[in-house]
Amino acid sequence: MEPRLDFYKASPEATRAMIAFSAATEKLGLEHSLLELVKLRASQINGCAFCIDMHCADARKAGETERRLYAVTAWRETPFFTPRERAALAWTETVTRISTHGAPDDAYAALDAQFTQKEQMDLTLAISMINCWNRLAISFRKTPDA
Numbered sequence: 001m002e003p004r005l006d007f008y009k010a011s012p013e014a015t016r017a018m019i020a021f022s023a024a025t026e027k028l029g030l031e032h033s034l035l036e037l038v039k040l041r042a043s044q045i046n047g048c049a050f051c052i053d054m055h056c057a058d059a060r061k062a063g064e065t066e067r068r069l070y071a072v073t074a075w076r077e078t079p080f081f082t083p084r085e086r087a088a089l090a091w092t093e094t095v096t097r098i099s100t101h102g103a104p105d106d107a108y109a110a111l112d113a114q115f116t117q118k119e120q121m122d123l124t125l126a127i128s129m130i131n132c133w134n135r136l137a138i139s140f141r142k143t144p145d146a
Helices: 012-026 032-046 049-061 066-077 083-096 105-114 117-139
Strands: none
Touching: 012 032, 012 117, 032 049, 032 066, 032 083, 032 117, 049 066, 049 117, 066 083, 083 105, 083 117, 105 117
16 A cells, blocks of 8 residues: 655644644653553554554553553453553543444443543543544555555
């Protein structure tokens, strides 16, 4: 598959703003390991090969286990994730698929039980950010290095 355009070069100002926003979501106080799981799950749902590859590699570098990375797609059926991670993964699926299911009360209740209001906002921004990156990468066919 051939890339359509390099969005970094096509609009450097917009891309710099995206990078700054991404960096800001990393500094809001949520656990790095949690953010990597969230980025991976959203990227899986969206089918973004570039982001799946990148976030698996980033998570491994940060000490995430292969076993947990493999299980993210089936996180509900495994004992590998904490209640906080489960709430974040469920909220990731909710926000990523919001056009089909809205934001159901049960998903929010799980989030509310594990995260402060500030953390809920910060997590939702991080989920929104990775969804934006996914859309850029998929639309313009950014692929992982071979």
